Amino acid sequence: MRLAQLLLALSTAHAVVVTPIGPFCPFRSQACALGGNLDGDFQQLTAASPQFVMEMSRMQLDMQMGKEPDRGKMAELAKQLDASHRQWETLLAKMRLSPDFQSGEYFKMTSAHMEEQGQSLDELGLMVRWQCDSMAAFAEGKMPPMPPPGIDLMKLQQQAESGAGQQAAMSSMLSPPSVTAMPFDAALFESDVVRAEYEKLSRDHAALITMGEGFGSFDPLGKCAYVDAVEAIEERWDVFYGRATLMGSISSEFKAQTDAYLQAINLDVDGFRALLKKAHDKIRADAEAERLG
Numbered sequence: 202m203r204l205a206q207l208l209l210a211l212s213t214a215h216a217v218v219v220t221p222i223g224p225f226c227p228f229r230s231q232a233c234a235l236g237g238n239l240d241g242d243f244q245q246l247t248a249a250s251p252q253f254v255m256e257m258s259r260m261q262l263d264m265q266m267g268k269e270p271d272r273g274k275m276a277e278l279a280k281q282l283d284a285s286h287r288q289w290e291t292l293l294a295k296m297r298l299s300p301d302f303q304s305g306e307y308f309k310m311t312s313a314h315m316e317e318q319g320q321s322l323d324e325l326g327l328m329v330r331w332q333c334d335s336m337a338a339f340a341e342g343k344m345p346p347m348p349p350p351g352i353d354l355m356k357l358q359q360q361a362e363s364g365a366g367q368q369a370a371m372s373s374m375l376s377p378p379s380v381t382a383m384p385f386d387a388a389l390f391e392s393d394v395v396r397a398e399y400e401k402l403s404r405d406h407a408a409l410i411t412m413g414e415g416f417g418s419f420d421p422l423g424k425c426a427y428v429d430a431v432e433a434i435e436e437r438w439d440v441f442y443g444r445a446t447l448m449g450s451i452s453s454e455f456k457a458q459t460d461a462y463l464q465a466i467n468l469d470v471d472g473f474r475a476l477l478k479k480a481h482d483k484i485r486a487d488a489e490a491e492r493l494g
Contacts, residue, residue: 218451219459219470220438221406223310223477224378228407230414232301239304242292276340283333290326300417302427303410309480314466317476378462382454384442389450402441406434421492428481428488 219225232238256278260270296308315322327349335345390396409430416427445451463473 217446217470218384218442218456219463219473220435220442221384222435222438223306223473223480224462225380225459226303226406226410227380228403228410230301230303230410232299232414233303233307238299239292239295242288242295270339272340272342275336279333279336279340282329282336286326286329286333293322300415302413302416302431305416305484306477306480309483310476313476313479313483314468378459380455380458380462382452382458384452384455385445386450386452389445389448395444398441402434402437406438409434421488424488424491425485428484432481 221227229235229237234240256274260274260278263270293308293311296304296311299305312322315325331346331348338345390399413427413431416424419427442451463469466473468476
């Protein structure tokens with residue numbers, strides 16, 4: 202027990218690699234699996250983001266240099282932003298209303314990430330909607346609409362100037378990371394004991410994700426108990442990864458791929474772990490409110 206506690210402390214004191222938790226979990230519920238209910242929405246949302254961000258950045262650069270944007274191009278970008286925003290809101294609604302724990306966990310992480318930027322998902326939606334309408338008005342030679350009531354105009358303007366980049370970052374946040382590399386070097390599994398521990402951890406985690414597909418039907422205490430179970434298996438992974446780290450068995454390719462995803466959402470490993478903890482706390486708070494209500 203003391204060794205496990207030591208490994209846990211070493212692995213979490215300053216994490217250098219992300220463990221299979223949250224979006225990095227390789228075990229997928231039916232809703233979040235490739236080809237599942239949300240996968241198509243993920244793909245549509247992320248497919249157009251790079252091109253749109255590039256076009257918006259080019260147009261903003263032209264404006265900074267005193268060049269008036271092409272109205273036809275502005276109208277086209279306004280339509281693209283509007284379509285992307287509608288897809289984004291549809292995906293958020295599906296995740297928020299899904300009975301599946303993994304889907305709800307993604308949603309809560311997204312919400313918590315926005316709050317860390319000093320903004321709510323509702324405020325971001327208002328900002329993007331206003332930006333769409335302003336771009337469309339410019340394309341038609343009309344005055345831009347007034348900003349939404351209750352929104353800080355200065356803050357709104359600053360965010361509108363980088364709105365495309367923000368939405369691209371949020372698209373990355375919602376999309377499961379593309380990690381194809383194995384996390385460990387093959388030498389780690391030369392030990393029968395280590396291999397057996399890994400296989401049991403994987404089976405237990407996969408079974409827990411499957412159980413979570415019915416999370417919405419759990420009573421409030423059951424929901425809290427389920428989150429506790431998720432965090433308990435995360436601690437087991439921490440111990441396993443802690444041992445692999447001490448042995449120098451973490452794959453460099455795996456670390457590079459996970460770091461690329463974290464960079465896209467402007468987080469390091471410690472920040473990601475803290476964000477996931479906030480998401481779980483939000484889920485617990487909802488369950489407590491349900492119990493008291």
